[in-house]
Amino acid sequence: MQKSALITGILGQDGPYLAELLLGKGYKVYGLMRRYSSPHYDNLNFLGIMDKIEFVEGDLTDESSLINIIKNVRPTEVYNLAAQSFVGSSWEQAKLTTEINALGVLSLLNTIKFNSPTSKFYQASTSEMFGLGNDGGYQDEKTSFHPRSPYGISKVYAYWMTVNFRESYGLFAANGILFNHESPLRGIQFVTRKITDGVARIKLGLTKSISLGNLDAKRDWGFAGDYVEAMYLMLQEKEPDDYVIGTGAYHSVKDVVDLAFKEIGVSDWKKYVVIDPRYKRPAEVPHLRARIDKAKNKLGWQPKVTFKELIKMMVKADLKRLQKK
Ligand code: NAP
Ligand code: G4F
Numbered sequence: 001m002q003k004s005a006l007i008t009g010i011l012g013q014d015g016p017y018l019a020e021l022l023l024g025k026g027y028k029v030y031g032l033m034r035r036y037s038s039p040h041y042d043n044l045n046f047l048g049i050m051d052k053i054e055f056v057e058g059d060l061t062d063e064s065s066l067i068n069i070i071k072n073v074r075p076t077e078v079y080n081l082a083a084q085s086f087v088g089s090s091w092e093q094a095k096l097t098t099e100i101n102a103l104g105v106l107s108l109l110n111t112i113k114f115n116s117p118t119s120k121f122y123q124a125s126t127s128e129m130f131g132l133g134n135d136g137g138y139q140d141e142k143t144s145f146h147p148r149s150p151y152g153i154s155k156v157y158a159y160w161m162t163v164n165f166r167e168s169y170g171l172f173a174a175n176g177i178l179f180n181h182e183s184p185l186r187g188i189q190f191v192t193r194k195i196t197d198g199v200a201r202i203k204l205g206l207t208k209s210i211s212l213g214n215l216d217a218k219r220d221w222g223f224a225g226d227y228v229e230a231m232y233l234m235l236q237e238k239e240p241d242d243y244v245i246g247t248g249a250y251h252s253v254k255d256v257v258d259l260a261f262k263e264i265g266v267s268d269w270k271k272y273v274v275i276d277p278r279y280k281r282p283a284e285v286p287h288l289r290a291r292i293d294k295a296k297n298k299l300g301w302q303p304k305v306t307f308k309e310l311i312k313m314m315v316k317a318d319l320k321r322l323q324k325k
Contacts, residue, residue, distance in 0.1 A: 004028040009081030013185045016043045018228040023052050030054050030073050043185045060104030066111040077235050079122045090151035101154035109165045120172040120235045123162040127179040127288045128152040140244050140291035148283040166240050174234045179246030179290045183224040184317030195260050200318035203264040209272050213279030215254040218287035220246040223305035233299040246290025247303045263315040
């Protein structure tokens with residue numbers, strides 16, 4: 001029988017990559033999207049898969065819409081990628097962030113429990129849950145959480161609810177604790193894309209500078225296309241479990257700037273970068289770096305695209321996109 005998957009967050013960055021992977025494996029893919037006055041299908045169109053998705057309308061904050069969808073579709077697998085995913089906005093919109101990222105997940109878990117308990121469930125957990133917590137400079141499945149933003153806190157709630165539904169009701173529910181992953185489909189507010197788009201604009205004479213916040217923050221950046229494969233693998237395991245997914249290496253925001261400018265032939269980028277305090281956060285997560293032994297050993301997963309290749313890919317894609325316009 002054909003497998004089916006419901007992907008929430010289908011119009012974001014990860015949704016389209018995951019949909020592409022699952023379509024390639026013969027799944028029927030349902031994509032949950034909110035009601036928009038003007039829907040935006042750019043990311044699905046970028047991968048050329050928009051016509052292959054069956055869209056269902058709903059919202060994580062509206063449980064009745066989730067019940068309708070889950071009852072009708074009864075998907076083999078549910079990938080919950082929907083979220084207010086921008087850390088920076090989570091201080092100004094802490095309640096909304098909590099309603100979507102925390103209570104929305106509780107609604108979805110309850111909906112599955114009562115209407116389709118054999119559906120396997122993937123929760124998009126995050127390295128932001130670790131925050132200041134680390135273990136010799138790395139974070140893994142045993143590292144304690146010390147989130148530093150309303151976003152991180154909302155995701156800790158969802159993480160534990162996912163574990164709890166597994167332990168209390170026997171649902172196949174897994175957390176992927178993913179470190180930062182990027183791509184040409186990354187939202188424009190996130191720092192890598194903000195830099196690669198800015199650099200492409202500078203190259204084409206469309207702008208003179210990029211405004212940034214803390215250049216010293218370090219992140220473990222990987223390619224989204226690699227990471228969706230890990231999501232899929234987690235739901236193919238015999239038993240549900242939680243996995244850290246990253247590359248094991250970290251770099252500073254300054255390193256991203258450096259590489260992106262090198263891509264357009266600029267080595268002294270200082271005159272193009274403005275430090276703007278508006279982009280500094282009330283509480284920063286200074287560094288995140290994954291220890292991925294469990295994913296390597298149990299899932300047989302490891303990243304393929306390197307940090308350098310990733311930034312190069314993003315600058316190229318932004319140049320192409322802007323030149324087309
Ligand atoms: P993204 O590009 O921001 O996509 C999130 C999607 O969620 C958007 O399409 C958004 O819809 C949708 N959404 C927001 N609120 C919703 C609601 N109330 N109901 C239904 N849909 C809603 O995020 P991403 O980078 O693909 O990340 C996917 C997931 O992984 C997120 O949960 C994120 O928190 C988590 N995560 C991401 C990373 C990373 O580095 N990318 C790392 C760890 C965890 P609109 O299109 O309407 O805005
Ligand atoms: O690209 P960012 O906004 O990503 P952040 O905050 O690490 O969150 C992303 O990764 C998480 C996984 O760890 C996800 F859960 C989350 O959904 C999201 O996808 O910022 C990265 C770093 C931060 O330290 C930030 O302070 O870059 C620093 N930064 C410096 N200047 C900036 C800027 N970030 C942004 N967005 N914009 C700036 O101008």
